[in-house]
Amino acid sequence: xxxxxxxxxxxxxxxxxYKWGPHMTASILHRVSGDGLAIVGALMFLWWLGALASxxxxxxxxxxxxxxxxxxxxTLFHQVTNILGKLVLVGLTWAFFQHLFxxxxxxxxxxxxxxxxxxxxxxxxxxxxxxxxxxAATWIHILAGTF
Amino acid sequence: xxxxxxxxxxRGLGASHHGSHHWLQQRLTALGNVLLVGFLVVSLLxxxxxxxxxxxxxxxxxxxxxxxxxxxxxxxxxxxxxLQVLIEDYVHGAARLVAIVLLNFYAIGGAAFGIFAVVxxxxxxxxxxxxxxM
Numbered sequence: 001x002x003x004x005x006x007x008x009x010x011x012x013x014x015x016x017x018y019k020w021g022p023h024m025t026a027s028i029l030h031r032v033s034g035d036g037l038a039i040v041g042a043l044m045f046l047w048w049l050g051a052l053a054s055x056x057x058x059x060x061x062x063x064x065x066x067x068x069x070x071x072x073x074x075t076l077f078h079q080v081t082n083i084l085g086k087l088v089l090v091g092l093t094w095a096f097f098q099h100l101f102x103x104x105x106x107x108x109x110x111x112x113x114x115x116x117x118x119x120x121x122x123x124x125x126x127x128x129x130x131x132x133x134x135x136a137a138t139w140i141h142i143l144a145g146t147f
Numbered sequence: 148x149x150x151x152x153x154x155x156x157x158r159g160l161g162a163s164h165h166g167s168h169h170w171l172q173q174r175l176t177a178l179g180n181v182l183l184v185g186f187l188v189v190s191l192l193x194x195x196x197x198x199x200x201x202x203x204x205x206x207x208x209x210x211x212x213x214x215x216x217x218x219x220x221x222x223x224x225x226x227x228x229x230l231q232v233l234i235e236d237y238v239h240g241a242a243r244l245v246a247i248v249l250l251n252f253y254a255i256g257g258a259a260f261g262i263f264a265v266v267x268x269x270x271x272x273x274x275x276x277x278x279x280x281m
Binding site for chain 2: 031037038042043046049054055060103104106107110138
């Protein structure tokens, strides 16, 4: 089977011989954000949905773990998970926007458009910047409603 | 396109023997995800997420429940295709087979868990139970 055996066939040069460009950043971020959403994002969503179906107590336990524990004496465990939960949610927000924007870019590239050097560079950069900006805007919106 | 045999060209399956199914399904589920996950994210931003009753009533709405079921199918099919490519790029030999089997368990099991959770939410009143008492 393919994989481990050495081969005499010509091989593509490794990544480090190429000059790094925005299209390479967009490409690797598409994979990172997609796989992050596929594992962490999907599991968080299932945890939330399962807690919602299981009733008010299970749902309150979920919120107390990942967002804010309302009890006056918060356990050390929940103090840690309350911070960790918000970090993960910020990360998932970024992954969502990044994967959405670079995914739409891929759908456009699939039509054969946008491969000219300048155009490709421009939209790869726009997609990465838009992911960060949309994440910042979303969390400003969330935190403005919280406080 | 290509220099395959006449029959190979007609079947259009290429070296992987799977043709463009994987590629096409990834794009089609991507379009589904844009609509369905977009709907979910906007809903999450507008819902009082700390209020179990309010979120439960939202999810029990037939239109929302249908969207959630479609979302689970589209998202888990899309993530199965995406993680398959990740495994094919980085995992080799016998470990790859194990990884692909585990991936299928994760994708099908996760989607089934999610869809069953939606069914529990929708049918809680029909079963004569308080929301979430099922």
